[in-house]
Structure formats: structure tokens, C-alpha cells
Amino acid sequence: MLGDFRLYFRYIGISVRSQMQYRWSFIMMTIGHFLTTGIEFVGIWILFQRFGNIRGWSLAEVALCYGIVNIAFSISDATTRGFDMFHIMVKGGEFDRLLLRPRSTALQVAGQELTMRRIGRLTQGLIVLLWSAHTLGIVWSPAKVALTGAAALGGACLFCGLFVLQATLAFWTVETLEIVNTVTYGGVETAQFPLSIYRPWLRRFFTGVIPLATVSYFPALAILGRGAGSAVPPALQWGAPLAGFAFLLAALQVWKFGVRHYTSTGS
Amino acid sequence: MPQIVVDDLVKTFRVAERQPGLWGAARGLLKRRHRTVEALAGVSFGIETGELVGYIGPNGAGKSTTVKVLAGILVPDSGRCEVLGRVPWRERVANAREIGVVFGQRTQLWWDLPVIESFELLRDIYRVSPQAHLRSRDELVDMLDMEPLLDVPVRQLSLGQRMRCDLAAALLHSPPVLYLDEPTIGLDAVSKLAVRDFVRQLNRERGVTIILTTHDMDDIEALCTRIIVINEGHILSDGTLNDLRARVTTERWLIVDLAEEDGDVADPQATVISREGHRVCLRFDPDEVSAAELIGRITAGHAIRDLFVENPPIEEIIARLYGEQCR
Structure with a gap:
């Protein structure tokens, strides 16, 4: 296990170094990424200028969900580039090379790249989150800080799980399946807003099937202090980030199943 | 018991048939016809420790499929296979630590990294101790005369240089078994000789068991004491070069x-x-x-x-x- 982390950081070190060889390109892309994802929040801001609030949620409260989800997504987006590009690897027969090595395949795929320019979205999400906390005057108890961190990490794991699932499909078909992108990117858009504004079926989908909203929305209730009057029990508000970790573990099991399928078909 | 046992291996692939033309492609979207290809139709052989075996056959004969099964990256439909007492696909990771694999067509090294850094990464991947790594590396660098190549990024190497580095990379963890898949393909005469000398030395002096697939008959003649010929998934002949000659003509x-x-x-x-x-x-x-x-x-x-x-x-x-x- 410890050896696995060591190897992962070695891989990542190589990836980061090769990205830093083109330093200006990295800086410009990061700023670009910051601005393009930041435009989204400007859109939400304009929306609130027009309507004031959405189903009882103010802009600053929505910003908290938005911040958590964007931090979570940027982390997963940076760490799962290898899975995102995995279908190309399978098509080119490169995956065989990973199987020849005495290490887990998921670790080797994850180690392909750490996409540094995702810092753009990460910074943007963090700024929105801090602005929200400042505006709402949230008192940061250690528990709340921990919960916010857990929500971001749980969310990151959940998105990572989605990328892993998408990559797993490459074992059955070499065509990219945009349907998973619909869930992933659609999920990011959806989870930026509080779950309670959506229709019941969509709420159920993002709670039960892909527990995306749970990792941001339920903890947000506790952080915002809106939990007391809510129908969501406190245990769920504080425990929801675990769903993200569980989802990733489940996705990795599906991945293993995919690898077994690959080795038995060889295609 | 032999170091490598292959007993009645069978492997079939389902291949999607493409239909010609735009209309065919459109129809292929809805209904795809499959054809079954028998890559291995009951292949058996045993290889003893320290043998250097030529495994030859035309393209599509089943050579790569056999090597993939032995390397643990392909599961056969039926049959038995053991490398050093392990079933490769059941214990892929443990098996991978005991074998070295070189594909002539495709490098195992990291394209953008200097050779020496690829080696260091492999050290961590194979969990080789720093002392053992240095000993093994220095010995290989010396045998393959590749001191000047160590700081060069892999993409800047010539094919012959790259092959020497690939050979070293596959042997850094000192595996007792080595699979070479067309190691001399596309090499110039000097590089070919260098690769052959190295392979011979490895086998004679270190006792590494080697399976060599190649289309280059000079490789076979220069190196192999035993030749297994495969075609269409069947083994046609298994014996010394002289046996083979005597059998055919x-x-x-x-x-x-x-x-x-x-x-x-x-x-x-x-x-x-x-x-x-x-x-x-x-x-x-x-x-x-x-x-x-x-x-x-x-x-x-x-x-x-x-x-x-x-x-x-x-x-x-x-x-x-x-x-x-x-x-």
C-alpha cells in the first residue's frame, strides 16, 4: 500500500515535470481554465440578479454548493486524465504493456497524468466558496472545516468513480460513450445548485443511483446551519461524503471486472 | 518438471466482420456479424530451465497469443499453462515479477524520459532494492555498451539503440524467464549482431530461459538449440534445427x-x-x-x-x- 503511494507520486512527479517544461503554456492554460469556468458563476450571479432567490436559496448559499462541487470536480478532473483517455490506450494496444507490469492496472492508469491546469477551476471554486462563507458569516468550527473538506474529497472520489466507470466501458467497446459524459458534466451542473430545487425523480437519481448531490448538498445543509428544519437527518448531513468514497470503491470493482473481461477476450 | 508448461492450450477470438462501403458501415451499426478465429488449437510444449527456444510461424500463426498467455495478459479458453509453477493469468502480478518481455515493435520505455529515469521508474514498479538495481543496471549497461545512451530521452534514440535499452529495461529486475518478440525487426546488421550476442550471452552465462519469436531465420540459426514451429494454432514441429531439416528434406x-x-x-x-x-x-x-x-x-x-x-x-x-x- 505504502509502495503504491510512493509509485503514484513518482509517476505524478514525472507528469508534473513534463508539464512544467512548457511553463508559459501551463500558466496561460490555467488562467484560461480559471476564466472559462468562472464565467459559469457569473451566469448564476446574473440569474439571481433577476430572480432574487430560487426556492428560498440565496446566491451566497448556492455559492457554497457551487464551490464544493467545483473543487471536487477539479480534483477529479486533474487526477483521472489517464482514465479519460483510456479508450485510446486500449485501441492502441498500450494497455497490454500495463498488464505486463507487477502492479495494479488502476494505479498505473491513474499515474499517467496529473493535469496541472485544473488548478484554474480549483482556485475559482475555492474563491466562490470563501466568498460565500464570508457573505453568510459562517462560523468555522473545526467540525465544519472538516465536513467541507470531506464533502470536497467525497465529491472528488465520486467524480473519479464516474471517470473510472467511463474508462471501463472501453473494455467492451472502443467507441467513446458520450452518455457517461452527460451524467458527469450534467452532474456537475446539477450539483452546483441545492438538490431541493429539483423535481423528485431527478433528486432521487442524484441521491440513490449516482449519489452526486448527496456529497455536496447534504453537508451544505449542515455547514449553512439549515439542517435543523430539514427533512434530512443530521447523520446523513454529516455522513454523506462517505457515499463518494463508497462509489469510487464500487467503481474500482467494476474496473477489475472489466480487466478480467479484457484478458479473456483480448480485444 | 519443466520451467514452462503449456498443455493443450485453446484460444478463440470473436472478430467483428466489417462490411464494405458506407451502407455496410451503417448496417454494421445495427447488426454486426462475428466470425470465430481459432488462434490456438491445442498447443502443448514444455521448456526446461536455461533453454533458448525459437518460436516461429507466419503472421497470425498464434505466436503472440501464446506469449500473451504466458505473460498472464490473456486467459485461454481451455488448457493448462504454468510458468515457474504459477498459472500466469491467475497470478498476473507474481508472474510479471519473474518474467521479462520485449516487443520489438513497441517500446516499454517512457517516450519523453531519459533512459536512466525510465530505469529508475522500473525499479520502483518492480520493487527492486536500490543496491540490487544498481548492480543489475551497471552490469547490463556494460554488456550492452549503452553508457552514452543513459541521459538521452527515448524518443531521440535510433531503433538499434532503443532495442538495446528495451532489452536492459526488461532485465533490470533479473527475471529467470525472458520472452523476446521479434527483437531484431528493422535493425541494421551491426545492431542485429549486437542483440544476438547479448541474447546468447544472457542464455549461456546467466542461464536465463528465453523464448524468441522472430521472422529472421538468421536469428534462429545463430541462437536457437530448439525450434517450435506453429501455424494456424497448431504446432507443426518441435525439435533441433537438424531434426527439422531431417523431417522436411x-x-x-x-x-x-x-x-x-x-x-x-x-x-x-x-x-x-x-x-x-x-x-x-x-x-x-x-x-x-x-x-x-x-x-x-x-x-x-x-x-x-x-x-x-x-x-x-x-x-x-x-x-x-x-x-x-x-x-
């Missing part, structure tokens, strides 16, 4: 360099295969006529500059073996 070739150009050599007990300038090549059956008798008759009738007797080239033998099976 006993014929010998007599090559004669005449003093005069365009001289005509003919003998009732030999057939002329080729005639090029001064050189005439004849084929004869030693059971029918001895080399001495034939040479005696020819030298009596012609002014000869030089002559020698040799075995038919191995390409010829293999081609006949494949042909035999087709009939």
Missing part, C-alpha cells in the same frame, strides 16, 4: 563457381536451382548420389574456381513445412 545444395561465364552445368542426379553469372546452384539428394561423386563428375567436365556444399537455408525449410501443411 534431406537434400543438400552444391554451389559451384565456374571459371567461364555462362557455362552450362547439368547432371542427371542433380537439379539446377539458380544460375547467376559464374555461380550455379544445384540441389541433390545425398541418399541418391554422394556429394563426392557429384563433385567428381562436375569437376571432370568443367573448369571450377570454387565450390561448396551446404544445407538449404532455413527459410526454404520453413516455407516447405508450411506448404506441407496446406496440402
Whole structure:
């Protein structure tokens, strides 16, 4: 296990170094990424200028969900580039090379790249989150800080799980399946807003099937202090980030199943 | 028990058939026809520790499929396979630590990294201790004469240089078993010789068991004590080079360099295969006529500059073996 982390950081070190060889390109892309994802929040801001609030949620409260989800997504987006590009690897027969090595395949795929320019979205999400906390005057108890961190990490794991699932499909078909992108990117858009504004079926989908909203929305209730009057029990508000970790573990099991399928078909 | 056991391996692939044209592609979206290809149709052999075996056959014969099964990256439909007492696909990771694999067509190294950094990464991947790594690395660098290549990024290496680095990379963790898949493909003559010398040394001095697949018959002739020939998933022959020759043909070739150009050599007990300038090549059956008798008759009738007797080239033998099976 410890050896696995060591190897992962070695891989990542190589990836980061090769990205830093083109330093200006990295800086410009990061700023670009910051601005393009930041435009989204400007859109939400304009929306609130027009309507004031959405189903009882103010802009600053929505910003908290938005911040958590964007931090979570940027982390997963940076760490799962290898899975995102995995279908190309399978098509080119490169995956065989990973199987020849005495290490887990998921670790080797994850180690392909750490996409540094995702810092753009990460910074943007963090700024929105801090602005929200400042505006709402949230008192940061250690528990709340921990919960916010857990929500971001749980969310990151959940998105990572989605990328892993998408990559797993490459074992059955070499065509990219945009349907998973619909869930992933659609999920990011959806989870930026509080779950309670959506229709019941969509709420159920993002709670039960892909527990995306749970990792941001339920903890947000506790952080915002809106939990007391809510129908969501406190245990769920504080425990929801675990769903993200569980989802990733489940996705990795599906991945293993995919690898077994690959080795038995060889295609 | 042999170090590598392969017993009645069967592997079939389902291949999607593409239909020609735009209309065919559109129809393929809805309904795809599949065809079953039998890559291995009951392959069996055993390889002892320290053997150097040539595994040859035409493209699509099942060579790579066998190597993939032995490497643990492909699960066969049926049959038994053990490498050092392990079933490769059940214990992929443990098996991977005991084998080295080189694919001539594709590098195992990291394209953008200097060679030495690829080696360090492999050290961590294979969990080799720093001392053992350095010892192994220095020895390989010395054997392959690759000191000047260590700081060069892999993408800047020539094919011959890259192959030397790939060989070293596959052996850094000191595996007792090595699979070489066309290690001399596309190499110039000097590089080929270097690779061959290295492989021979590895086998003779370190006792590494090697399975070599190749299309280069000179590799086979120079290196292998045993040759397994496979075609269409079946093993056609398994034995020494001489066994193979004896099985396919006993014929010998007599090559004669005449003093005069365009001289005509003919003998009732030999057939002329080729005639090029001064050189005439004849084929004869030693059971029918001895080399001495034939040479005696020819030298009596012609002014000869030089002559020698040799075995038919191995390409010829293999081609006949494949042909035999087709009939």
C-alpha cells in the first residue's frame, strides 16, 4: 500500500515535470481554465440578479454548493486524465504493456497524468466558496472545516468513480460513450445548485443511483446551519461524503471486472 | 518438471466482420456479424530451465497469443499453462515479477524520459532494492555498451539503440524467464549482431530461459538449440534445427563457381536451382548420389574456381513445412 503511494507520486512527479517544461503554456492554460469556468458563476450571479432567490436559496448559499462541487470536480478532473483517455490506450494496444507490469492496472492508469491546469477551476471554486462563507458569516468550527473538506474529497472520489466507470466501458467497446459524459458534466451542473430545487425523480437519481448531490448538498445543509428544519437527518448531513468514497470503491470493482473481461477476450 | 508448461492450450477470438462501403458501415451499426478465429488449437510444449527456444510461424500463426498467455495478459479458453509453477493469468502480478518481455515493435520505455529515469521508474514498479538495481543496471549497461545512451530521452534514440535499452529495461529486475518478440525487426546488421550476442550471452552465462519469436531465420540459426514451429494454432514441429531439416528434406545444395561465364552445368542426379553469372546452384539428394561423386563428375567436365556444399537455408525449410501443411 505504502509502495503504491510512493509509485503514484513518482509517476505524478514525472507528469508534473513534463508539464512544467512548457511553463508559459501551463500558466496561460490555467488562467484560461480559471476564466472559462468562472464565467459559469457569473451566469448564476446574473440569474439571481433577476430572480432574487430560487426556492428560498440565496446566491451566497448556492455559492457554497457551487464551490464544493467545483473543487471536487477539479480534483477529479486533474487526477483521472489517464482514465479519460483510456479508450485510446486500449485501441492502441498500450494497455497490454500495463498488464505486463507487477502492479495494479488502476494505479498505473491513474499515474499517467496529473493535469496541472485544473488548478484554474480549483482556485475559482475555492474563491466562490470563501466568498460565500464570508457573505453568510459562517462560523468555522473545526467540525465544519472538516465536513467541507470531506464533502470536497467525497465529491472528488465520486467524480473519479464516474471517470473510472467511463474508462471501463472501453473494455467492451472502443467507441467513446458520450452518455457517461452527460451524467458527469450534467452532474456537475446539477450539483452546483441545492438538490431541493429539483423535481423528485431527478433528486432521487442524484441521491440513490449516482449519489452526486448527496456529497455536496447534504453537508451544505449542515455547514449553512439549515439542517435543523430539514427533512434530512443530521447523520446523513454529516455522513454523506462517505457515499463518494463508497462509489469510487464500487467503481474500482467494476474496473477489475472489466480487466478480467479484457484478458479473456483480448480485444 | 519443466520451467514452462503449456498443455493443450485453446484460444478463440470473436472478430467483428466489417462490411464494405458506407451502407455496410451503417448496417454494421445495427447488426454486426462475428466470425470465430481459432488462434490456438491445442498447443502443448514444455521448456526446461536455461533453454533458448525459437518460436516461429507466419503472421497470425498464434505466436503472440501464446506469449500473451504466458505473460498472464490473456486467459485461454481451455488448457493448462504454468510458468515457474504459477498459472500466469491467475497470478498476473507474481508472474510479471519473474518474467521479462520485449516487443520489438513497441517500446516499454517512457517516450519523453531519459533512459536512466525510465530505469529508475522500473525499479520502483518492480520493487527492486536500490543496491540490487544498481548492480543489475551497471552490469547490463556494460554488456550492452549503452553508457552514452543513459541521459538521452527515448524518443531521440535510433531503433538499434532503443532495442538495446528495451532489452536492459526488461532485465533490470533479473527475471529467470525472458520472452523476446521479434527483437531484431528493422535493425541494421551491426545492431542485429549486437542483440544476438547479448541474447546468447544472457542464455549461456546467466542461464536465463528465453523464448524468441522472430521472422529472421538468421536469428534462429545463430541462437536457437530448439525450434517450435506453429501455424494456424497448431504446432507443426518441435525439435533441433537438424531434426527439422531431417523431417522436411534431406537434400543438400552444391554451389559451384565456374571459371567461364555462362557455362552450362547439368547432371542427371542433380537439379539446377539458380544460375547467376559464374555461380550455379544445384540441389541433390545425398541418399541418391554422394556429394563426392557429384563433385567428381562436375569437376571432370568443367573448369571450377570454387565450390561448396551446404544445407538449404532455413527459410526454404520453413516455407516447405508450411506448404506441407496446406496440402
